[in-house]
């Protein structure tokens with residue numbers, strides 16, 4: 382099992398590390414002594430973060446600018462890591478994009494790209510990087526989902542559906558690999574204040590703390606924060622599906638005003 386205490390001098394790969402929740406996770410991991418591979422599209426932001434994190438925490442930080450919506454990006458990342466002899470102890474699939482509005486007003490190309498980042502890249506990176514962890518008998522894969530993964534979300538339909546995939550995929554993977562020594566967990570934030578969601582109420586730092594804590598747990602899925610956990614339970618399991626959808630539609634329509 383890989384907890385925060387086991388990360389010292391080991392490498393963690395964090396996608397979507399240039400801003401928001403990903404940046405907060407890298408700060409926590411570096412403070413735990415982990416070396417880092419930062420992945421996102423914005424090369425400049427990644428270089429700045431790499432310089433800051435290595436200066437502040439004395440860890441090695443490698444920045445890899447990559448568009449995870451492109452088909453060969455996960456394979457290229459895995460090859461870069463292998464070529465540089467980087468043994469990955471932890472993978473945090475955090476990169477994500479969102480789009481709001483009625484499905485029928487949406488741009489199919491944008492939906493495709495969103496699914497490529499939120500679903501395809503996450504699945505491929507897990508498939509490419511986790512076998513070496515299993516072979517070593519330790520490591521961790523953390524997939525960042527969302528409370529939207531527990532509740533179909535009108536006006537955020539494609540995004541929430543990708544997050545339902547992340548929760549379902551991670552739970553199944555957890556069941557397949559639970560005796561391997563590799564920790565697999567989906568962490569679901571609710572509304573969190575980041576560039577993706579400036580009106581979010583939780584802080585990215587609180588979510589990052591939940592991610593690190595989730596390493597020491599043993600369940601397949603964790604929701605960040607008590608209110609969010611209650612919301613996921615209520616809308617995802619306790620309320621009848623039609624009522625849950627009707628309330629979700631009202632809330633989402635209002636929040637889009």
Ligand SMILES: NC(=O)c1ccc[n+]([C@@H]2O[C@H](COP(=O)([O-])OP(=O)(O)OC[C@H]3O[C@@H](n4cnc5c(N)ncnc54)[C@H](OP(=O)(O)O)[C@@H]3O)[C@@H](O)[C@H]2O)c1
Pocket residue numbers: 396397398399400401402403420421422423424426447448449450475476477478479498525526527528569570571572573574575576577578581
């Ligand atoms: N904020 C919330 O309320 C909230 C709630 C629930 C779940 N989440 C989830 O938490 C995760 C982080 O979100 P956030 O709120 O921190 O969002 P954010 O601040 O917008 O950060 C998203 C990160 O993903 C990267 N990214 C986006 N598209 C990419 C691409 N094509 N290739 C590579 N990297 C890409 C961005 O970097 P570049 O732009 O530099 O590529 C950035 O580092 C996401 O999975 C999101 O769905 C967020």
